[in-house]
Amino acid sequence: MATINELKESMHSGSSEEIVAEYLERIEKSKLNAFITVAKESAINRAREIDSKGEKGMFSGIPIAIKDNISTKGIQTTCASKILSGYVPPYDAHVIERLKEAGAIIIGKTNMDEFAMGTSTETSFYGPTRNPWDMERVPGGSSGGSAAAVAGGEAPFSLGSDTGGSVRCPASFCGIVGLKPTYGVISRYGLISYANSLEQIGSFATCVRDVTMLFDVIAGHDSRDSTSVDRIDTHLDARTYASALVNDVKGLKIGVPEEYFDEGTDKGVENSVRDAINTLEELGAKSQIVMMPHTKYALSAYYIIAMSEASSNLARFDGMRYGLRTEDSDWHTTFSQVRAAGFGDEVKRRIMLGTYALSAGYHDRYYLKALKIRTLIKQDFELAFKDVDVLIAPTMPYPAFKIGEKIDDPISLYLSDVDTVPVNLAGVPSISVPCGFSGGLPIGMQIIGKHFDEAAILRTAFTFEENTDFHNKTPEGM
Ligand code: GLN
Numbered sequence: 380m381a382t383i384n385e386l387k388e389s390m391h392s393g394s395s396e397e398i399v400a401e402y403l404e405r406i407e408k409s410k411l412n413a414f415i416t417v418a419k420e421s422a423i424n425r426a427r428e429i430d431s432k433g434e435k436g437m438f439s440g441i442p443i444a445i446k447d448n449i450s451t452k453g454i455q456t457t458c459a460s461k462i463l464s465g466y467v468p469p470y471d472a473h474v475i476e477r478l479k480e481a482g483a484i485i486i487g488k489t490n491m492d493e494f495a496m497g498t499s500t501e502t503s504f505y506g507p508t509r510n511p512w513d514m515e516r517v518p519g520g521s522s523g524g525s526a527a528a529v530a531g532g533e534a535p536f537s538l539g540s541d542t543g544g545s546v547r548c549p550a551s552f553c554g555i556v557g558l559k560p561t562y563g564v565i566s567r568y569g570l571i572s573y574a575n576s577l578e579q580i581g582s583f584a585t586c587v588r589d590v591t592m593l594f595d596v597i598a599g600h601d602s603r604d605s606t607s608v609d610r611i612d613t614h615l616d617a618r619t620y621a622s623a624l625v626n627d628v629k630g631l632k633i634g635v636p637e638e639y640f641d642e643g644t645d646k647g648v649e650n651s652v653r654d655a656i657n658t659l660e661e662l663g664a665k666s667q668i669v670m671m672p673h674t675k676y677a678l679s680a681y682y683i684i685a686m687s688e689a690s691s692n693l694a695r696f697d698g699m700r701y702g703l704r705t706e707d708s709d710w711h712t713t714f715s716q717v718r719a720a721g722f723g724d725e726v727k728r729r730i731m732l733g734t735y736a737l738s739a740g741y742h743d744r745y746y747l748k749a750l751k752i753r754t755l756i757k758q759d760f761e762l763a764f765k766d767v768d769v770l771i772a773p774t775m776p777y778p779a780f781k782i783g784e785k786i787d788d789p790i791s792l793y794l795s796d797v798d799t800v801p802v803n804l805a806g807v808p809s810i811s812v813p814c815g816f817s818g819g820l821p822i823g824m825q826i827i828g829k830h831f832d833e834a835a836i837l838r839t840a841f842t843f844e845e846n847t848d849f850h851n852k853t854p855e856g857m
Contacts, residue, residue, distance in 0.1 A: 380532050380853055387440050389610045393726045395426040395440025395484070398540025402442050402486055405772055406533045411518075415447050416455045417487040425484045436482030437596055443478060444534035446525050447488040448495055450578065451475055458571050459491045459503035463702040472569020473604065474538060474580055476596040481596045483619035486534055488545030489524030493691065493723045495573045497521045498795045501786045502725045504669040509782070510552060511854040512820055516779040517547030522583070526553040530569035531581050532857045536584040536593055543681050544774075544799025546581035547811035548850035551823025552811045554852065556590045557583050561831050562806035563608040566601030574688035575606075577681070577803040584807070586850055587812065587841045588624060594833070595620050596791065605633075623834035624841045629663030631839060634767035638799050645777040647817025652773050652824045655814040655843060659771075662846060664839075669767060671759040673752065674801055678732050681800035682793055683736050683745050688725075696721065706829035757805045760827075768835050770827040773798055774811040778820035798825070808833050812840045813849040821849075 381389070398748060406417055415507040421444060429440045445451060449460045470480040471479065478485075492502040500508040508523040510516040510530035518527040521540025526549030529537050541559035550557025559581040571700025573605050582593040593596050598620070600609040614847055634658060640649050698704045698717030705716040710733070722730070736745035763770060776797060785792045798827040802809045807830055811823040826843075828836040844850050 380857070381535060382585070382586055382852060383441060383535060383592055388443055390440055390598070393795065394430045396423065396430055399423060399484060399486065402534060404485065408515065409531060409533055411511060411525040411527045411531050411533070412506055413489055413508050413531060413533055413828065414487040415457055415459060415490050415505050415541040418454050418485050420484045421454070423486050429482060434482050436480065439482030441485035442490050442534055443483045444487055444525055444528045444537035445475070445485055446491055446492060446522050446537070446539045448540060448571045449474065449538060450571065451485055451488065454485065454488060456488060456571070457504070458494045459505055459704060460493045460721065460723065460726070461504045461574050462696050462717065464504070464701045466843040470569065473566035473570065473601045477597045477754060483770040486855070488523070489528055489537060490810070491524055492521035493523040493726050494689070496538055496543055496689065496725050496729055498544070498548055498792050499522060499786065501782065504723060506692070507782055510779050511857050512554060513779065515781055516820070517782055518551065519552030519775070521545040523549045525583050526550055526555060526557065528657065529553070529585060530555050530854060530857065536589050537580065539581050540582055541568055541581045541803065543685060543803050544796050546583065547774045547784050547799050547809060547823065547825055548603055550583055550795070550811040551777040552821065554821030554854070555585055556587055556810065556812050556850065557581060558590045558810045559808060560594065560598065560833055561808045563606050564598050566604040566607040566816055566835070568603040572692040574685040574710070575692065577685060587837060587844050588825055590810070591620050591624060591637055591837055594666065596642060601831065604617050607774050620833055620837060623837045625838055626842050626845045628659055628839055628842045631659070631664040631769065632767040633659060633666040634669035634763050635666055636669050636671040636674065636763065636770055636771045636772055638671050639772035643776050643794070643797070644773060646818060647815070648773045648775070648777060648822050651815025651817070651822045656771055658847060659839065659843060660841060667767065669763040669770065670739050671709070671801070673755040673759050673761060675800040676752045678793060678853055680749040680756070680798055681796070683749035684753065686729045686731070686733030687737045687746050688735065690730045693730055698746055725789070733792055733851070753804045756801050760805045760807055764829045769839050772825055773800070773824070774823035774825070778817050778822055802827055808836055810840050811837045812843060815849060
């Protein structure tokens, strides 16, 4: 599978049009269902334009796949929901503006769990995406299409969003790299909100360098997102994250939170992550156990906060402004009809539970309590980071499960997020990198950093990658 630099190299003798055509052909033949919309015509036209003008941006002529909850001007954006089918945004998200300036070509919009609510990409109105390592299994979620597209060779890199693990989980299940940056580093302008206090746009690629190059292009302040901050490069020599990619972890202090290796963790996953920590120690890092005692409350707090925010964010889908419209009646009837017909079961469940948790009489008992737990979890991270530079843990407690295995049991699906949600509650950065296999399926480990210290996790991930070859393994036939 070609890296971004290899594709740039190949453009010297070939053309962007050839590259784009090759990816489009793979998408056409694919059985993964990784894409909801393929932007064939606009991608080819843009490639021709770049070829004829000889544009020289960072990603000039290189195709990228975009999760379908990121607004793309002129290209349908559905959030994998019936309620938004046919909706074509009149503007680009901030990250899309940045990518276009850098010359990247949007090849299509990827499949996902409806409104990013899920861990398997099975709640999509457009049907499940399949895992390139085993077509009977889920690719993870909610950004399953973006991860499967990269792992299946249908795009060299892609964007996803991570509210409670939606970049790291599919990266782990599909054997690729996925980065969730510090909250606020990337503008959420144009990202259709699910739970806005938790989510960040993140990047997928087959190696740490490509994920970092993509991050470099999309990070930075944007006045249209009041939570976005300027890059805080205290840990970087130059103003690029790529400058952090040094093959050296001598003296690095790794914290190992034992709470992330509890009895629900698959033995193959646990062994691979512990082996990976040993590898880093052989390369000069030191590890120690750290205590994160509030981890066990993270899932309940996360789901209460996420559902509460979702219930308010999704109030805007009323049939008046976007997408689906049923037969007109009075406002209340139309509103109910549109939402009854347009939202899937999981989305409805979350809107109802979120509304309940926010309602008078229950607000203190659920929502406020969850916010208090959130503070305690943040403190767990702050305390741990007094002693260590990064934390290393499994991304997911097990490898990819079978399509259909958990979808009828929401609680068991929610439990899969046990190792990813604390990071979003605290707002810290985390990257998932391939670190082994269990029963032929890829395993990911997450490297978690301090707020705004992406440099440390990128350097650790890069050093691990340079000294191992898990990331070079690809699914058969891909
Ligand atoms: N699985 C989690 C949820 O369903 C996380 C999803 C996400 O990060 N968008 O909420």
